[in-house]
Amino acid sequence: GDSVTQMEGPVTLSEEAFLTINCTYTATGYPSLFWYVQYPGEGLQLLLKATKADDKGSNKGFEATYRKETTSFHLEKGSVQVSDSAVYFCALSGRNTPLVFGKGTRLSVIA
Amino acid sequence: EAQVTQNPRYLITVTGKKLTVTCSQNMNHEYMSWYRQDPGLGLRQIYYSMNVEVTDKGDVPEGYKVSRKEKRNFPLILESPSPNQTSLYFCASSLNGGRVSNQPQHFGDGTRLSIL
Numbered sequence: 526g527d528s529v530t531q532m533e534g535p536v537t538l539s540e541e542a543f544l545t546i547n548c549t550y551t552a553t554g555y556p557s558l559f560w561y562v563q564y565p566g567e568g569l570q571l572l573l574k575a576t577k578a579d580d581k582g583s584n585k586g587f588e589a590t591y592r593k594e595t596t597s598f599h600l601e602k603g604s605v606q607v608s609d610s611a612v613y614f615c616a617l618s619g620r621n622t623p624l625v626f627g628k629g630t631r632l633s634v635i636a
Numbered sequence: 637e638a639q640v641t642q643n644p645r646y647l648i649t650v651t652g653k654k655l656t657v658t659c660s661q662n663m664n665h666e667y668m669s670w671y672r673q674d675p676g677l678g679l680r681q682i683y684y685s686m687n688v689e690v691t692d693k694g695d696v697p698e699g700y701k702v703s704r705k706e707k708r709n710f711p712l713i714l715e716s717p718s719p720n721q722t723s724l725y726f727c728a729s730s731l732n733g734g735r736v737s738n739q740p741q742h743f744g745d746g747t748r749l750s751i752l
Contacts, residue, residue: 569726
């Protein structure tokens with residue numbers, strides 16, 4: 526079945542550092558890909574999405590590019606802030622199949 | 637304001653005492669879903685519903701029931717809760733009924749259940 530693998534955390538970075546959180550997927554066909562973010566004490570929020578190969582999703586300085594050839598959707602940000610501390614989930618959704626999540630990566634940014 | 641509302645936010649109860657967690661959305665979404673979140677396991681889907689009166693099992697349905705009598709509501713029922721159901725639960729909804737592939741899900745703020 527469809528699955529998502531993302532890098533294990535926790536990830537700890539200093540403010541203004543570059544962030545990459547790796548995500549790879551296994552799916553039949555051409556799924557849509559998502560990054561969700563969960564701030565402490567809150568539910569998940571959509572951060573960005575891409576619905577076809579080579580699409581780049583972006584939001585709040587975060588970017589991820591749908592790479593069909595490597596089945597990847599890595600999340601990047603050039604300069605993280607303390608307020609970016611959260612848990613990040615990669616997810617996919619195939620045709621007529623519910624959303625499948627990775628296990629989440631906890632990011633801590635220190636000043 | 638578009639939102640998914642879960643109640644209660646926190647509940648401590650005892651083994652075997654039936655409980656219901658309510659979920660309501662005001663976006664006229666067709667698709668609704670319940671997840672549980674556990675450390676090291678991420679989010680796992682319990683049940684989902686493509687539309688009114690249509691429900692299906694997710695990955696971990698054992699010990700749970702759901703119903704979808706109205707479009708806006710999707711309650712999660714634990715008939716006889718056990719300690720292994722202690723977890724953080726999330727309800728979510730999205731627009732699509734049959735095709736969910738490109739629509740994001742909107743999540744509630746979560747319900748933390750402790751079963752003693």
